[in-house]
Amino acid sequence: MKARGGRLALAGALGVASLALAAVPAYAKGEVDITAPHAAHIGKTFTVTAHGDDDAVRYLRICLQQRSGGHAWRQVACGAVVASGTEARAAAHVKDAGRGPVDFRAVLYGLTGPRDHHPVRHRASDPVTVHVR
Numbered sequence: 001m002k003a004r005g006g007r008l009a010l011a012g013a014l015g016v017a018s019l020a021l022a023a024v025p026a027y028a029k030g031e032v033d034i035t036a037p038h039a040a041h042i043g044k045t046f047t048v049t050a051h052g053d054d055d056a057v058r059y060l061r062i063c064l065q066q067r068s069g070g071h072a073w074r075q076v077a078c079g080a081v082v083a084s085g086t087e088a089r090a091a092a093h094v095k096d097a098g099r100g101p102v103d104f105r106a107v108l109y110g111l112t113g114p115r116d117h118h119p120v121r122h123r124a125s126d127p128v129t130v131h132v133r
Contacts, residue, residue, distance in 0.1 A: 030054030032062070032125040034106040039131045045095045046130065050079075050106030053087050054122050057110030061119060062088040068102045076104075081114050096132045103127040 032052035040046040052062050063078040079090035088108065096102055105127045109119035 030056065030108070030123055032106050032108045032123045034064070034104060034125045034128055036104050036128045036130050038129075039133060040094075040096065042099055042132055043095065043097060045093050047091060047093055048076075048104050048128075048130075049089070049091045050125065051087050051089045052106060052108040052123065052125075053084075054108055054110065055084055057120075057122060058084050059111040059114055059116065060084060060086075060088040061109045061111060062090045063107050063109065064090050064092045065105050065107060066092075066094070066102060068096075068098070068100065073105070081111060081116075094130075096130075099132055101129045101131055103129050 030053055032050065034048065034050045036048040037046050048064055050062050050064055052060070054060060059081050060083075061078060061081045064076050065073040066076045067073045076094065077090050077092035079088050082088050090106070094102075106125040107121055108123040110122045111119050
């Protein structure tokens, strides 16, 4: 009789645990990465690249943004629209005429279709700084 009660308690505990796990929402997987040189010479061209993906949206587009001197972010390049499951990529060839730090970030947008004119921002990378000398 004691063993039977223990089995019932174990079965009940396993049932409650499986219900709790089923109630936890699934999280979308995705990432955004950006690559830029640490330093660049004034007037010389350097390349900034980004790539990313997110399985929560049907179509993706990644864009590179730049700012310097505390100004607002401005878009410098965008990659092509790709279907989810394909990595979105973008590259910008930048030639900065001023000295000082320049920040770049990558922003991943989700779209409902390949020609969607209202993309929704899903992820952004941490800014990277290029020191122009």
